[in-house]
Amino acid sequence: QVQLVESGGGLVQAGGSLRLSCVASGIIFRINDMDWYRQAPGKQRELVARITSGGSTDYANSVKGRFTISRDNAQNTVYLQMNSLKPEDTAVYYCNTDGVFGAVYWGQGTQVTVSS
Numbered sequence: 040q041v042q043l044v045e046s047g048g049g050l051v052q053a054g055g056s057l058r059l060s061c062v063a064s065g066i067i068f069r070i071n072d073m074d075w076y077r078q079a080p081g082k083q084r085e086l087v088a089r090i091t092s093g094g095s096t097d098y099a100n101s102v103k104g105r106f107t108i109s110r111d112n113a114q115n116t117v118y119l120q121m122n123s124l125k126p127e128d129t130a131v132y133y134c135n136t137d138g139v140f141g142a143v144y145w146g147q148g149t150q151v152t153v154s155s
Contacts, residue, residue, distance in 0.1 A: 040065050041136075041142075041144045042064045042065055043061055043063050043136065043146035044064075045147065045149040046060050046149060047060050047149060048150045053124060053153055054124065057124065057151060059075070059118065059119040059132055061116065061119075062067065063115045063116070063117070064115065066138065069112040070092050070137065072115040073088060073134065074088070074089045075119045075135070077132045077133065088106055090109065094110070096108050105120050105124075106120065107119070109120075126153045126155045132149050133146055133148045135147040141147055
């Protein structure tokens, strides 16, 4: 079955950096677009960054210039490098991809907490 396993979250001071990883299994990783979402307490889940199968990237305005999404198809892994972190980046971060016939897959999430 499809599994997405995130890691790399933690507690960091404002201005610091973290790198999140998501390892995928059960899919043909190289042909899947991969997304990072986040959900802060009391807020809706929002798309943070996307990387297509071809390597094109897109970012939410709130993270442009600070976050970088990348992928390693040999390792079935997508990364989110987060720099210049702000308290408002505090959220649970989720890895996401779509499957066939409308299936949507989510990881379990990893907590990122940025202290001021």
